[in-house]
Amino acid sequence: MLYYCNRRAQAQCRLFTGCAVSSDNPLSRREGRLSKYVLTLYVTGNSPRTKVAIDNLNRICGQELDGRYELEIVDVLENPQRAEDERILATPTLIKQLPPPLRRVIGDLSDKEKVLLGLEVRPTTNASSQTRPEAK
């Protein structure tokens, strides 16, 4: 399930089925102040690669962020100016706006470790006790 919390992103909702907007999660209310993730995913149309990226991001966020995030999906074919403003070259590109620092992860997000590295999220599922690896 995807969470569209940004009003602007609702325009893109029709690309994907089963979208809903939700922020009514007890966990996010509890911890949101501390570490709410604001993410934007730039994709090109409804391509297979777009689907893979969204599925991967969905899974990772579901597993690791437990609802503590806002995600907006921008289709650069429909909204090229936003890609221009953000100087996006590659698709898919995931941008973590909050918490700082600004980070970019490009690719279909199939490499979970790299995604977590980029988002600066400590994996919870199997290696919760590990220290966060240093970013390159």
Add this chain to the structure above:
Amino acid sequence: MTTTNHPAVEKLRTGISSLDIIAKGGLPKNRTTLISGTAGSGKTVFAVQFLAAGIARGEPGVFVTFEEAAADIRANMRSFGWDLAQWEQEGKLAFVDASPDPHIETFEAGAFDLGALLARVDNAVKKVKATRVSVDSLGAVFSQFSDQAMVRGELFRIATALKAMGVTAVLTAERTDDHGPVARFGVEEFIADNVMILRNLLEDESRRRTIEILKFRGCDHQKGEFPFTIVPKGGVIVIPLSAMQLSMRSSNVRISSGNKDLDDMCGGGFFRDSVTLVSGATGTGKTLTVTQFLQGGATNGEKCLLLAFEESRDQLVRNATGWGFDFEKMERDGMLRVVCDYPDLSGLEDWLVTIQQIITEFKPQRVALDSLSALENVGSLKAFREFVIGLTSFIKHQEITGMFTATTGSLMGGDSITESNISTLTDSIILLRYVEMFGEMKRGLTVLKMRGSAHDKAIREFTIGKGGMQMGRPFRNVTGIIGGAPMHVNPGDVERVWTQYDKAIDRRRPESISGT
């Protein structure tokens, strides 16, 4: 194969006139052209100029930058007189800034493509209704991403998309060596339809820029390297040597050399669009010949330009006054312009462009350059030859009469490097020589060559005084003047030699007729 009326591929007149000449009409329309060159070869300037020339012709453009930030390019190009920010405001130009942002850390996590870039380019092209796109530079895309195969595939996709958008595109690429592979990553040339190479070579301690069209798919272009220069307020100026020579006209109008006797020796004066080379050792009277030439022009109501690389303006004026010519009055009357400068101030290509600009602005009917030898050491021999070809054809094209001087190394006889290299390019050659006779240095003058006209073959003695050059009798009884070893001959011997010579000709004549 193809006729000029129906070329297989349409050309887009770039507006860079000198480039259009060597490209025979312009860049192939609706295609991609790769501009490859080493660092500092002028790729970015060319890429921007391509758009600037388009905007001047009412064709909007898009600049895609992978290397320098858009802000830097806007600032750098201001010195060429191109106000990119202004054009952006007017909707004639759009930037796609794809330069790397060092402040944002980027991670690669899985497969991706450059779909966003393509969407941005497409958006920018639609926004300003662009017909021209410049991409600077392809190599920088490769260094932004680790997956080279993906980048190659994506660049190919973008090149194809550019064609589909109906734009004519210039893509730049770096190369590591001026004579090595076309471009650094070895694949750039396959992305584009056409390839042009910019070179920036170090020759004899001076820089020499050349441009070469390596391939134009399906259409014609001039082959080989052409020198070019980059000037402020102008950008890239190609010097298309062969093209200029082809379009020269020819005039039968005679003009005065400024000296009645010299006119007679030349069969009535120089031709209007001819170039005369005056060669001689130091002090033989080259500058005087030039001064007379300018005075002759001014008297005739012709505007004259003097390019002096050896003497200062004051020296020239003083010398002229000594011979009885008033340069200052001629200048006041607007009949004369004297340009004095150190030859080493800039490269020969730059000199050529500068001189062309002065000529275009002042519109003289006579141009004198004193002396070519001073320019000889500024660049390589090849560059010097090209300078002379460029200048000669330029002034002939404008129907200007030219006079160049060349200094011979040795006092007696001999020839100069200048002379031996450019004598075929000039229409007339006048030799000024010292003649040593019985302990005295006399001066001799001969018209060695005069294209398209009869002329006096004698070597005449002349003296220099108030009023200029006074022509005297021919040196009939001296031989070896040009060889540098004058020998006095008994007048009786001279007479006998000439008689025998005439007889020999008389004897040969019937044979040659019967033989044919």
